[in-house]
Amino acid sequence: MQSTVSQLDPRTARLLPWIVAIAFFMQTLDGTILNTALPSMAADLAEDPLRMQSVVIAYMLTVALLIPASGWIADRFGTRRIFFGAIALFSLGSLLCALSTSLPMLVGARIVQGLGGALMMPVGRLVVLRAYPRSELVRIMSFITLPGLLGPLIGPSLGGWLVVVASWHWIFLINLPVGLLGCWAALRHMPDLRGPSRSRFDTPGFLLFGAAMLLITVALEGLGELHLPTMRVTLLLLGGLACLAAYWLRAARIEQPLFAPRLFHTRSFAVGIIGNLFARLGSGALPFLTPLLLQLALGYSPAQAGMSLIPLALAAMAVKPLAKPLIDRLGYRRILTSNTLLLGALIASLALVDGQTSTLQLIVQLSLIGACNSLQFTAMNTVTLIDLDNRDASSGNGLLSVVVQLAMGLGVASAAALLGGFSREFSGDEQILRAFQATYLCVGLLSMLAAAIFLQLDPADGRRARPLDVPPED
Structure with missing residues (x-):
């Protein structure tokens, strides 16, 4: 059953936009603070700076793969639990990134970060949509997106400064105090909202759609960092397109597709x-x-x-x-x-x-x-x-x-x-x-x-x- 702002206590109604804004700020700051540090990270990990794109792509692809499931997961397990878990996963991934000593470890840690990032903002927006009346929506959303504009503003310069005065590890460690604050605020003030009804999750559709995105992205990666032979790149690309076609054909004949x-x-x-x-x-x-x-x-x-x-x-x-x-x-x-x-x-x-x-x-x-x-x-x-x-x-x-x-x-x-x-x-x-x-x-x-x-x-x-x-x- 959907809640409205009248069902929230005044303190929660006032603090909820701040909690979601913190999550949005963490995500956008992390996305922009990383780029200026890539050459220093490559030097420290003994990698070619031109081959560091996997650190960026691993996060983006993980987020893209899981976003389709975010609404169903929140409806199934509740927004408070999932939002808290998303911030905790993002913070854990940040810590693992800072502790990484090789490029594969760093890519794996970025995937953990992506698991949290994929749930953090979609679930945060879902809570706002359900908790506030339509007349308040534009004002609340505008407030929430303001930190998202500040992230790209301060991220590159902050990342460059941290690399010079400390080390690249601090671009990830800086997320930890913000993450702890977000976890505490989510447990204390995030309403536990669920959908009005539980629908069956389109698992085959999710797997087909995810496989399509993964295969197509790896095919493009194969032309760059992975240096895969043309034949393998072609097979990956065709496989991805086949999965995408299969998804849409299936979606056209079922009642509740992804x-x-x-x-x-x-x-x-x-x-x-x-x-x-x-x-x-x-x-x-x-x-x-x-x-x-x-x-x-x-x-x-x-x-x-x-x-x-x-x-x-x-x-x-x-x-x-x-x-x-x-x-x-x-x-x-x-x-x-x-x-x-x-x-x-x-x-x-x-x-x-x-x-x-x-x-x-x-x-x-x-x-x-x-x-x-x-x-x-x-x-x-x-x-x-x-x-x-x-x-x-x-x-x-x-x-x-x-x-x-x-x-x-x-x-x-x-x-x-x-x-x-x-x-x-x-x-x-x-x-x-x-x-x-x-x-x-x-x-x-x-x-x-x-x-x-x-x-x-x-x-x-x-x-x-x-x-x-x-x-x-x-």
Whole structure:
């Protein structure tokens, strides 16, 4: 039976958004603090810095695999128990990351972190949706997402500073006191909500969908870090596509699939999901590539590299309030088509960065990318969900969450594969720099192709629904 805010005591109603916000901050901080530390971690673990993408992808893929099950798990075992367990798992994974002495150990610890991360935010949002009336939802969600914007702002610079003054281990150890506070607050103040009815979990669908994502991601990894033969990569890719096809064929004939095919009968949802998948390849690659470019090719220190990414986050925060007026005035089709082309061109423009590039030019480029990214995320997320009816809203939001994580993981894997390939192709004193420049150019051009997907929107799509509520994904 669903609870409302009137059934919560005033203290819990006041503290609940803070508890969920703490979890969101931990997750976004961890996602951005790591990138500037990758070269130092590689040196300490005796690994090639260009082969460290598995540390990022392991977390993203674990989150993407488990998000579809998060709602059912919370309904089955209760939100308090699952939310507490999610924070505890995330904190345990952070401790194991700090204790890792090899790349395989670190990847395993990141998977443990991902198990917690996959449940932390979806369950937190689910509690808010069930505990507060609709009239309060936009205000509460806006409050919860604010720490998510602070994470990318302070993460890169904090990570670079910690590497310089201490060691890379502290980028994980810093999660422990926050995690302890979150565990205590969850046990004390998190309401124990469950779904109105227990439905059967679509286990075969979950396994088929998860296998598809895993095989496709490993296939892309095989082109990069794993250096798998072309035949094995082809088999993995075909196997993943076969699992995905089997999932959708099965979903079309059962009553309660993991994600119902009828979602794609709504054109704005179909365009938004497919557009998210391809448009985010560039955005997903950017946080992985840029700290490596600055440190490996341009000689920046970890602290300098982290500070250089602050304009990107500041511009993203500054543009957020402008997203709704722009979308209301121009419509989703115009905004997404033009902004996708502009964002791809800006990512490709980083191919012009070299040793002679001034700090001012770099700040301007990254600021423009941050502003376009912010508008892109808001428009893509909203157009995906805005035309869905209440029956499909939860399932559609779950699939969107999966696609966001998957696209970011694929972006890192694709960028790493391109970077590794170009590194072997080029030679000479500026081999690494030229490899980065070619990778940025390719990633930017691939991102621009997503504009053709958004052209399939009707000018009226998204305007017939209720007033714009920005989903709290980015």
